[in-house]
Amino acid sequence: MFSRILIPTDGSAASAETGMAGIRFAQKFDADVVGIFVAPAFQYPLYIQTMPPAYLxxxxxxxxxxxxxxxxxxxxxxxxxxxxxxxTAEVVFSDAVAIAIIDAARRFHCDLVFIGSHGRSGCQQLFLGSVTLKVLSACPLPVLMYRPATAT
Incomplete structure (x- = not known):
């Protein structure tokens, strides 16, 4: 049913648990797994002329x-x-994490995105935003949302 599954990770405990669940799920279909880590794009300091020497x-x-x-x-x-x-895995630099995940799923010809949810709700979700919610609403591929036990 599924031949290639994308599993995003952000390095958190909840993401690691989601990754393990995604691997177990992929194993049931003998599917290839594509991992993705989306790093924020580099932000230049406001006043580049006065950049401190310790700034990367x-x-x-x-x-x-x-x-x-x-x-x-x-x-x-x-x-x-x-x-x-x-x-297969890829590190991507983007401030639009959900779009980067969806783009990677297309580029790698995935037929499912297996993504975790940290379980935030109410005002916290409103203020923090939700990558999972954005992927769910914008992705043309099937998305399986996993709620890890370590979610807060």
């Missing part, structure tokens, strides 16, 4: 976030490999 450059920031993303994606890679599944 664009290249340093990108290298640092690439390493962070690869670390989180490697956790998914290990789980997928242990489950006998083919795994």
């Amino acid at each position: 450059s664009d290249e340093e920031y990108r290298n640092s976030m690439q390493t962070v993303g690869e670390t989180y994606l490697n956790e998914l890679r290990i789980m997928a490999t242990q489950a006998g599944l083919h795994f």
